[in-house]
Structures are given as structure tokens and as C-alpha cells.
Amino acid sequence: MTDGPTITTIAQRAGVSIASVSRVLNGLPTREDTVRRVMRAADELGYVPNSVARSLRNRRTDQIAFAMADIGNPVYVAMVREIQPVLKEAGYRLLIHSTDGDAEDELGVLRGLRERYVDGLIISPLRGVTEEHVEAIVAARAPVVVIGALPEGMPEGALVDNVRTDSATGVRLALDHLHAVGRRRIGFLNGPLDTVPGAARAVAYREALEALGLPYDEDLVEVGDFYRDSGARAARTLLSRVPGVDALMCANDLIALGALDVLREQGRDVPGDVAVVGMDDTELASVTLPTLTSVSLGSAERGRAAAGLLLDRLQNGPREPRVVVVRPSLTIRGSTALPGASGVSGRPGVSGSSGGGR
């Protein structure tokens, strides 16, 4: 009794076979009287089906995993917030893997798919999809959605969809805007070049400058980590090297936060002396003073799209791989206000932590 009733227990009590019990519990056509007896016994025993046994038999776990670098990063939090309700609605449970951006760890998750503890996976590999990733995805034979760039030639049988954003366009939006408000010496605080976003944004910065007819100057670029203190360090270095910068493009909001810290510390006015743009448009952007203009890469949309693609595959079976591209957009706030407009009172965002799904 300590072990909870099974369908066998119910069968005995109801005086029927376990097959009948199963049929009744699954709503298959059964004689009225049998149904009543089984239902009664199940109720009295407080029966709850064992999901593991069911999974073994049905070859599905009703679980889906989401793997990303760091659950503390607001971008991933935004994704989880969107993914969770979609999956729940469809009857799936959500597993979280925080990989610390460690490639070995990511591979572990992908390889783990073969243990069949989940029906599908959404993964956002920080350092890109390598040969080994691809192998693991093919070997998995469980659908995978990759958030981020995917190599060109995926093998035939790979059950993989792709959600990406176009951070190059995002950078361009930002630089166009800075140019439009009169900035000409635009510094760039980037993240590590061996991460996918870092590499993409480096290229995009250069191209955007070119499109604007501005010269590319190595001195205007500083590389660090995607964190606030690292952003502060980078900003300090850049500002001392090139005191005349009039704008800072930051590869994410946390870096921008660090930059704002330093600018304030040095008594430079934002946006009067230096305009600042962040990326990801996290909730932090509406908290700072001045509020932070930021490129939205649609984290929420990406999360939702990924969940949608995965569910579609799980429910409708095999099909051609699909790619969803989420367009970036620019949210203009106080840190790049046009001269004349008061940069101080960029109105705060709508809500800190509510909003989002439903």
C-alpha cells in the first residue's frame, strides 16, 4: 500500500482484467457496468497512473528540454517565459539545462537526447553549431529546434528547425539611428568574438559603418564579456584611448549598463556628450537613467516560435526543416534622445515583470 495502487490493484478490486481497467481509464468503448466498477475502484484507491511506465510503453515522455547558456540572463528568461505556457498548454513538461556556455555541456545535452528522456529539445548554443553538434542532432532522432545560426548544409535526415534573428540588421538599425542624431565617432563594445553573437555583431558593425560612409577605426572597438563589469572595463579603456567618442554601441544591455556606470562616474552626460545603445532590449533597459535605447532581438518571439515549431513537429510528424527569422527592431529611449528633447524623462516601460504571454 505504501507503493500506491496500480491497474492491477484496481483490476482485483473491480473484479476485471487489467486490460479492461486500462481501456476504461483511457476512455475506450466499454460496457457501462464495467466502467462504473473500474471508476469506483480507481476513485476509492486514489489511483494515479505511473507516468514512467506509460512513457516506456508509449515511447513518449511528454517532456521537452530547453538548453541555454545561463538562466540568469534576461534574454533566456524571456524565452523561457514564452516557451513554458505554450508547452504546458500542449501537455508537455519543461526541463531546463543551463550549460554555462560550455560546448561540452551542450553536446552532453544533445547526446542525452538518445536516452529518450525528452521528446524534443530547444537549444541555443552560445558558440555555434559545430560538426559535432550536427552529428548529435542527426543521431538524436528526436526533433530539435536551434535558436541561433545553423550551418548551411544540414544533412538530409536531421529533424531540426531553426529560429534566428538578424543581429546584423539590428546593429545597422542602431548605427543608422546614431548617425541620424548626429553621431560620427561611434565606439563599439563587443562580447567575445568566439561566440556567435559576438562574431556576427563585429562584422555587422563594420558593414554598417561602411554603409554610412564612416571610416572603420580599430581604436573604436573594444572586446570583453557579455557582463556588466566587463562592459565597464571595456568602456573605461575605450574612453581613455579615444576621449572624443560621441556614441557607444554595446553588444548587449549588460555591457551598456557597465558603460553607463563609467560615463556617469566620469561626469559625461548621456546622451549629451555620449549616446549609448544596448542590445536585447531587456527589462533593464527601461530601468536605467537615462533609460536605454536598445535593439530588440525579439527574445520573446524567438522563444514562442521555437516552441511552436517543436510542437508542430511532434504533433504532425516529419516535414521539411523550417527557418523562422525574427526581425530586430529599435526601441528608442533616453540614452540617444535628440538634442532638445529632454533625455532624462524617457518614459519608463510599462511593467517590470508582468506582461509577456497571455
Add this chain to the structure above:
Amino acid sequence: MTDGPTITTIAQRAGVSIASVSRVLNGLPTREDTVRRVMRAADELGYVPNSVARSLRNRRTDQIAFAMADIGNPVYVAMVREIQPVLKEAGYRLLIHSTDGDAEDELGVLRGLRERYVDGLIISPLRGVTEEHVEAIVAARAPVVVIGALPEGMPEGALVDNVRTDSATGVRLALDHLHAVGRRRIGFLNGPLDTVPGAARAVAYREALEALGLPYDEDLVEVGDFYRDSGARAARTLLSRVPGVDALMCANDLIALGALDVLREQGRDVPGDVAVVGMDDTELASVTLPTLTSVSLGSAERGRAAAGLLLDRLQNGPREPRVVVVRPSLTIRGSTALPGASGVSGRPGVSGSSGGGR
């Protein structure tokens, strides 16, 4: 082949029985030669054990769930960040349930324990542990850790530990501090009274005032939701009703954010005219301007403690229920700076998104 090899496949290829295969794979003593043959076959086939079948047989899933109101809330994010690495280290996977604070949903999670899809649960019920929660916990027969208040008389057999903080002390710390910096008309922006934290903080506010010899004035209290926009509304109402307040105690950081928005909008100086204190000491507190003095309720510690208690129970079997109390502390920043000290340059926190575990 599309279905992946099982131990049966290996057994055939290696010319041994499935029992031997299992023994080899589990490292049980076996003849050298057999080990080699099995290992070889397993390698060639790319065998990976099926975790569902193993779970069924072993009666454990190596999965643990964490249920909280909202994964978007920085408090829970902090907890997850601590829980995840501890569990991973111990070989457990983490499932996330975001319940929206819905009591039905919470109960669903607790009842779901009987499906045995996880080995244990960490839950933080927003609206307290009801009779029904207790019933479900007892019926679960799987260990549960409750983060938050637990009713006095838990039944004998309940496999439940408890991690709590003492938000009353937290409120007292904050009010003592406000009193020490000369504030006498201290408003209180609370969250819903039917939530556990809301109710506790309401009482604590009243008692702390009393201890300080300050009168309790209903007009100084405003109740809303735990969100930023709600905090702004509440602040507006309170400020127009009692223009002379010289401090605002906020029941969480998001509310404090809303209050800061309103104070800035009305041109009141913080902390000159009005001092502000938040609660939870989330990363937001070091971002605002001025930076926000906040009561830390040790979210990270609570998460870590909860994971520890659960693992202990899973590894060492039954024992007396345990209670861990995490002491609150006050992090003083710019929003309550003593007159004289520059309230503007409260130094920014160490790092936005890194730090934490490991």
C-alpha cells in the same frame, strides 16, 4: 535501426545474454573477455541506455521539479540559478513549473507527484500552504521542500522540509535604518494581502513602527500588486494623499522601481525629499538611479538550501523534517543615503549577470 540499439541488440552482437550486457554496463564484476566483447559491441552500435526503462525498473527518475509563481521574477531566477548547478552536480535534471501563482496549478503540481515523474519537488507557494496542499504532500510519498511558510502541525508522515526567511525582521531592518537616517513619516507600498509575503509584511510594518515609537497611520499604507506599474500607481495615490511622507518602504524591488518612476516624475529628490527602500535585493536594485537600498531575503541562499535539503533526503533516506531559516540583511545604497553623502554615486553592483554558483 531507426529505433536505436537496446541491450538485446548488444547481447546478440556480442554473443552473450542481456544480463551480462547489463552487468558489464553497470560495472559489476565480469570476466575480462566478456567485458571487452560487450564494450566493443556497445561502442560499435553507439548504444545509449534508455532512461525511461531504467527509471521504471529502478523506481527513480533522477529528475527534480521546482515550482514557483513566475520564472520572470528575479527572485525565482536567483533561486533557479542556485538550484540548477547543485542538482546537476548530483546527477539530477531540473523541471520547471511556472504556476502564475494559481493555487489550482500549484495543487496540480503537488498531486502530479503521484505520477512519479520526479523524485522530489521544491515548491514556493505564493498564497501559502493550505489544507489541500498538506494532503497532497502527504499523499505524494516523495520528498518536498517548501520555500516559504509552512503551517504548524504537519502530519507525522509528511516528507517535507522547509526553507524560510524572516521578512518581518527584514522590514524591521529597513525601518530601523530609515529611522536612523531621520525619517518619521514612512509610507508602505505593499503587495496583495492574500499572498504570504504580503500578509507577513503588513504585520511586520505595523510592529516595526510600534517598536520605533512611531504611530501607525492607515493613510500611509497602499496595497497593490508586486509589479512595477502597480507600484507606480500605489505611489501616486499615496503621495497625493499624504504629500509629506519622507520615506517609502516597498514590499519588493519592482514596486520600488515604480515608486522611483513617480518620484522622479514629480520632481521629488531621492533620497533628499523621500527615501526609498525595496525588498529582495534583486539585480535591478543596483541599476536604478539612485541605486536602491533593499532588504535582501537571501533568494540565492534559500534556493541552495532547498536543493541541499532535498538531495539529503533523497540520498540518506527518511529523517525528521528540517527547517532552515535564512536571515535577511539590508543592503544600503543611494536611495537612503545619509544627508551629506552624495546619494547619486552609490557604487554599482559587481556584475549584472555573472557570479552566483561556482
Add this chain to the structure above:
DNA sequence: CATCCAGCCGTAAACGTTTACAGGCGGCTC
């Protein structure tokens, strides 16, 4: 050479479901 023991190994059962298949029973038709 018979006996015993240790060390390996294979058979089979068990975990708790779902479901193919076949058997039983009742009612209908001729």
C-alpha cells in the same frame, strides 16, 4: 578420481502500462 567451491553466466521475472488477438456470449437471421 570424486567432491567441493568459486566464479561466471543465462533464464526469467519484475517494474506498470497499452494493445493485438482470440474466445465467449448474446442476439439476430434464416
Add this chain to the structure above:
DNA sequence: GAGCCGCCTGTAAACGTTTACGGCTGGATG
């Protein structure tokens, strides 16, 4: 009244593991 058909139900197999148990083999011992 015999035969047939259809409905309902029970038996048993299957999902992929782990493990108790007993049997076989070989060497050591008397």
C-alpha cells in the same frame, strides 16, 4: 434451432531495463 455476427473481455506480449536464482565450468582439495 443452427449459424453467424458483433460486442466485450481476458490473456499475453511488448516497451528496455535490472537482478535473483540456479546451473555450468574449471580448478583445487581430499
